[in-house]
Amino acid sequence: MKYRIDIFYRSILHTIFILSIAMLTGVSISKVTMAGDISSETPLATFDFAIAETLSAIGHPPRFLAGLRGYETYSRQSGIIPFTENLGSRFLPNYELLANHPPQYILISPPAHVNIKPRLRRISDVKEYLLYNFSGNNDDHDHWEAVEKLTRQLGDLVHAPARADQYIEKTNSYFDDLRSQLDGSSDFPILIVRLIDERHARIYGEGSVEGMVVNRLGLQNAWQGDLGQWGMTTVSATPLFDIDAKVIFLESPYDPPGGQKRLLSNGQWRHLPAVKESNYTIVPINYWSWGGLPSAQRFANNLVSHLTESNFSDATTAE
Numbered sequence: 001m002k003y004r005i006d007i008f009y010r011s012i013l014h015t016i017f018i019l020s021i022a023m024l025t026g027v028s029i030s031k032v033t034m035a036g037d038i039s040s041e042t043p044l045a046t047f048d049f050a051i052a053e054t055l056s057a058i059g060h061p062p063r064f065l066a067g068l069r070g071y072e073t074y075s076r077q078s079g080i081i082p083f084t085e086n087l088g089s090r091f092l093p094n095y096e097l098l099a100n101h102p103p104q105y106i107l108i109s110p111p112a113h114v115n116i117k118p119r120l121r122r123i124s125d126v127k128e129y130l131l132y133n134f135s136g137n138n139d140d141h142d143h144w145e146a147v148e149k150l151t152r153q154l155g156d157l158v159h160a161p162a163r164a165d166q167y168i169e170k171t172n173s174y175f176d177d178l179r180s181q182l183d184g185s186s187d188f189p190i191l192i193v194r195l196i197d198e199r200h201a202r203i204y205g206e207g208s209v210e211g212m213v214v215n216r217l218g219l220q221n222a223w224q225g226d227l228g229q230w231g232m233t234t235v236s237a238t239p240l241f242d243i244d245a246k247v248i249f250l251e252s253p254y255d256p257p258g259g260q261k262r263l264l265s266n267g268q269w270r271h272l273p274a275v276k277e278s279n280y281t282i283v284p285i286n287y288w289s290w291g292g293l294p295s296a297q298r299f300a301n302n303l304v305s306h307l308t309e310s311n312f313s314d315a316t317t318a319e
Helices: 001-040 049-057 068-073 094-100 114-120 142-155 159-189 209-216 239-242 259-264 267-271 293-307
Strands: 045-047 105-108 125-128 189-195 200-204 232-235 246-251 280-284
Touching: 045 094, 045 239, 049 068, 049 142, 049 293, 094 232, 114 142, 142 159, 142 209, 142 293, 159 293, 189 209, 189 259, 209 293, 232 239, 246 259, 246 293, 259 267, 259 280
Parallel strands: 045 105, 105 125, 189 246, 246 280
Antiparallel strands: 189 200, 200 232
16 A cells, blocks of 8 residues: 555656656747747848847847857947857857858958858858948948948848838937037047057047047047058057047956056156146947947947036046
């Protein structure tokens, strides 16, 4: 009798265990299915942050993004592109993962990743989108149009042209509002700088998000020197001493906390006219310097909020 009771209870416990596993599995499958449904309408993989953030902004995040962790670092926001899987490094992607789950299209922005295009084409069709100085356009006004064009092209690709047009319209309205907040701030040129070390700095301008945003807001870029194809150039401190401008120092997420401020407090940087006159501010980078409209919005918001601070000085920092 006791033996039969033991068998009975063991049977019940076994049934409960099986049901529990089934319920947990069902929950997991439902989450995977939900994520799959989001990105399966037109499953895409991309190696470019501008493309990825634009797709996400119009409600169609890519299934895969090479360098996703790096993009999250730059944007200072984990999970900023939902339902997207990291494909490894931007230049050392996980080809096996991509081949095992081939997307409908792989999207790149030349000249980056042109060298791996033949290998990518063995997995899926590759589409190319040219931006900034590589778009064939010659100035920041045309660069804005190129980024708008990218947004529309991606909207067509994922069968959401209305969403793309709506996002472009909202972005332009947002920029018009930011521009109206500047008032007299646009009368004085600005210089966008990131200090690299005690002797070298990086200047940003035409060919980057920074240059494009400055132009779109009606501001004047004080840097009139040459810039590389990527819209930036590295200089020594000497040429900066002759520029009369408000200086915007960029605090990279890869800098140590307070890194720009520490460089400004020591060595030759503290003798810059703008620093001596407290005519500068430190703005955190939470965007990609060659990004799409989402990056442009984030940089513009940071820039305008710092420019319109009542005390435009070293007290206005990213900390």
